[in-house]
Amino acid sequence: MPVLEKNNTLDLSKLFLEDGERARRLALIDGDWLLDLSRLPLSSAQYAALPALALEAGLPDAIARLFAGATVNPSEGRPALHMALRAADPDAWPGVGKGLAADRDRFLAVADNLHSGRTGLTDLIHVGIGGSDLGPRLVADALDDGSAGVRVHWLSTLDGRRLDRLLARLDPARTGVVVASKSFSTEETLLQAAALRDWLGVRFADQCWAATAMPERATAFGISASQVLPFPDWTGGRFSLWSSVGVSAAALIGRQAFDRLVAGAAEADRVFSSATMNQSLAMQLALMIHVLRRHLDAPTLGVIAYDPRLALLGDYLQQLLMESLGKGVDLADQHLALATSPLLFGGRGTDLQHSIFQALHQGTDTHPLLLVGSLDAGHARPDWHRVQLAHLLAQATALARGRDDSQPCRRLPGNRPVALLLARRLDPVTLGYLLASFEHAVFALSVLWNINPFDQWGVEEGKRLAGRYRRQLDELDSLDFDHWLQLGQRGMTEG
16 A cells, blocks of 8 residues: 555645644654654654555665675676775675775875875865765865865866866965776866876876776876775765765865764664664655655755755765666666656755745745754854754745735745754764765665666766767867757767
């Protein structure tokens, strides 16, 4: 029996009036995180029934297989071993072999030298895209306390203007580079790395580090072998924060803080692999998204940060969820009749209140939201932080409860699903716990939906076609609209 009918229309205000303990009853406290689902159109009985869905889907056995190193990526015949990257003893993890601990110590030693200023470098340019950028940049933005001896600049998209402006204010004698690319063949990354190689000249070999699973390609590119920070080729891009891809974030926040981030993630691994089906943050996040997507037919999910330190969380989760769960066939390669990944969007809460929130409150479409914040300010202006928290609660109330008015233009329909995710405090441990919990939520959803969350063949096809178009564009002396239309026509008819 389904937990909910499609397009469920339970009245949220009525549910709160009928149950004076609803806010507590539909909330989970897991360590230093609170997930409040009381503003979703669920009765208490329906909420209590959700974990049964996971049991029926065989999630406990799937979790056991994941942590045992079994093949959970059938299209590529691979296990998913990224949890080993944050284990206390990574070399003891099933199926990984030896060397992970040494690799982790090596890149963290580099980060420590950069953080302390011992390298003499004042600036570090991190070049990477997708998983080689989003996770480390989120961690750096959330946890930077201003104590590092090096500034970190992030380059992902090919933007010649931005690169030129950046280099104009940096000293090549005091600037290092990290090139983060699993394959060391990512076009956007290598084009920017080549420009930086030209800019640094003879300094490049010794002032550039490569975070990669292909060391030989990095050395062929001109990076000294001693500067290559390897990680295993089984590391998925969107799970690579925990590998040497995180070296620039660790350089900014310090080795000790990065160690605590990893420890928080490892604790989330322990809880997810051992907790009952309704007692982990990961499981509750998965069930929340499952309800919104499969039972309420909501095609979108907004992840809105009311703590500026988490402003990039929505960007990070776009890749994690949409690249993992954006699939149209099941594990038997049969087409799915039911929905999979929502389209995620995000940003800073009080900024978005002045742009998109009008449509969220009174528009004709419903877009569920996850509002994220922290009870502790983490800075010396607590009054500013209380303003953020007041707005978080106000938006949650207005979205869910609505507002009656005799003038239709002033009326808010309410009943817009909104969940709250609050940290007791935001620090390296709690952030690591959150990010690993979202990773496990994605895996739990993949089991509920019977899909493979570890491949991304759509992305690969886009890269293949881009290479072909690049060769065709290079053959042209100039480009005009007629050429453009011809390329488009040919692309739609060629194999």
